[in-house]
Amino acid sequence: MIIGGDVDCNVIVNTGGTVTIDGKLKVESGDFYIMVDEQGLFKQDGFSSVIKPGYIEYTIDGTSTVWVKLKAFIYGDVNDDGRVTLLDSTILARWLAMWEGVEINEAAADVNGDGRVTLLDQTVLRRHLAMWEGYEILPWQRPPQVSPVQVSAFMALSSPFMLNDTFSVPAINVSNATGKVGEIVEMRIELSENPGIIGMRLGIEYDESKIRLADVIDGGNLGEAYHRNVYSSPYTLLWANGASATNFNHSGDVVTLLFEILSETAGSPVTISYDAVNGDVLDIDLKPVNFEMNDGFVSTLPVKNDPIKLVNAVPTASVKKQNGNKNDLTITVTETYSDGSTNKITETFSINNNAAGSYQVGTYIVYVDTKGNDQIRQCYIVK
Ligand SMILES: [Ca+2]
Ligand SMILES: [Ca+2]
Numbered sequence: 001m002i003i004g005g006d007v008d009c010n011v012i013v014n015t016g017g018t019v020t021i022d023g024k025l026k027v028e029s030g031d032f033y034i035m036v037d038e039q040g041l042f043k044q045d046g047f048s049s050v051i052k053p054g055y056i057e058y059t060i061d062g063t064s065t066v067w068v069k070l071k072a073f074i075y076g077d078v079n080d081d082g083r084v085t086l087l088d089s090t091i092l093a094r095w096l097a098m099w100e101g102v103e104i105n106e107a108a109a110d111v112n113g114d115g116r117v118t119l120l121d122q123t124v125l126r127r128h129l130a131m132w133e134g135y136e137i138l139p140w141q142r143p144p145q146v147s148p149v150q151v152s153a154f155m156a157l158s159s160p161f162m163l164n165d166t167f168s169v170p171a172i173n174v175s176n177a178t179g180k181v182g183e184i185v186e187m188r189i190e191l192s193e194n195p196g197i198i199g200m201r202l203g204i205e206y207d208e209s210k211i212r213l214a215d216v217i218d219g220g221n222l223g224e225a226y227h228r229n230v231y232s233s234p235y236t237l238l239w240a241n242g243a244s245a246t247n248f249n250h251s252g253d254v255v256t257l258l259f260e261i262l263s264e265t266a267g268s269p270v271t272i273s274y275d276a277v278n279g280d281v282l283d284i285d286l287k288p289v290n291f292e293m294n295d296g297f298v299s300t301l302p303v304k305n306d307p308i309k310l311v312n313a314v315p316t317a318s319v320k321k322q323n324g325n326k327n328d329l330t331i332t333v334t335e336t337y338s339d340g341s342t343n344k345i346t347e348t349f350s351i352n353n354n355a356a357g358s359y360q361v362g363t364y365i366v367y368v369d370t371k372g373n374d375q376i377r378q379c380y381i382v383k
Helices: 086-096 119-129 148-161
Strands: 006-013 019-021 041-044 047-052 055-059 064-071 171-174 177-179 184-192 199-205 211-218 235-240 252-261 268-273 292-294 296-300 310-321 326-337 342-352 356-361 364-371 375-381
Touching: 086 119, 086 235, 119 199, 119 235, 171 268, 177 184, 184 296, 211 235, 252 296, 268 292, 310 364, 310 375, 326 356, 326 364, 342 356
Parallel strands: 171 292, 177 296
Antiparallel strands: 006 064, 019 055, 041 047, 047 055, 171 184, 184 252, 199 235, 199 268, 211 252, 268 296, 310 326, 326 342, 356 364, 364 375
């Protein structure tokens, strides 16, 4: 069998007969994948095939010539290099976390053969690589359900608490943050009442016009983190510990998101979500775990109005000759305030030549000594 390449061949199928294809196929380009359902059966265009190690078997009603293009793959060989290694599980984790530039063979990655590529596949692959008992063969099939004893034990335990006022459910909470435009604020994602998980994939959405994700700091409390390598919305957080021998029971902070506030906002939501149907949160028994989700909000602080103070007041004066020995004395007091603004108060007085005296300008008393009919000898604020 040719791995990771395409094969192009003619297959002649007889009524009720079978055709065996082994490794002697010509490599061509093609876009036809062999897909296997949970029973190992494949149906396409009226014929069916059964995949067995090393060959493909077809049966068909009637006699016909079938032209097929096949792309062969190994289950678990996510990167099509012909080997199933730790690299495959790492690449699959990154793909699940929506890393940029990561491509996978989705058929090969669907190691439980359910037609979807999810965290469950990554978990199964890690266990396969760690040689867990029951995970030797891919595609993996879920063993029969655990005994019902465990279920009734759980119900007996939990029912007395159901009516309790303080009954609380597992939750994932995002903290709120406030700051000024241009500041970086911290938002913590916290688990409460964590019943124990080995893997979790969370989607994070936020308004990119209001806030910018600047950094993601994992707390190291949920094992291996594969958070998305590009900071944009939607963002993906992923913890994947497929081969962990125990659940991660940490309650409290698990990751900190650093957001830069880009513009004024009364409360820009940071929402979290996960796909329960596709098993985004799993425990060691590969059972889905449900959490309540509580979003957080980033708000800008109301602009604080510092009281504006008077910084200084500077008087200036000028004299302009009028009729006889009369002159006009114009005094201006320029006030400067702490916010940089200025205010001018101007008064004009009729004075004699060489007059000296104090004059009221606004709330100021200004002393001015003049000489002749156009000169200022002194000018200062008395009070
Ligand atoms: Ca590989
Ligand atoms: Ca799958």
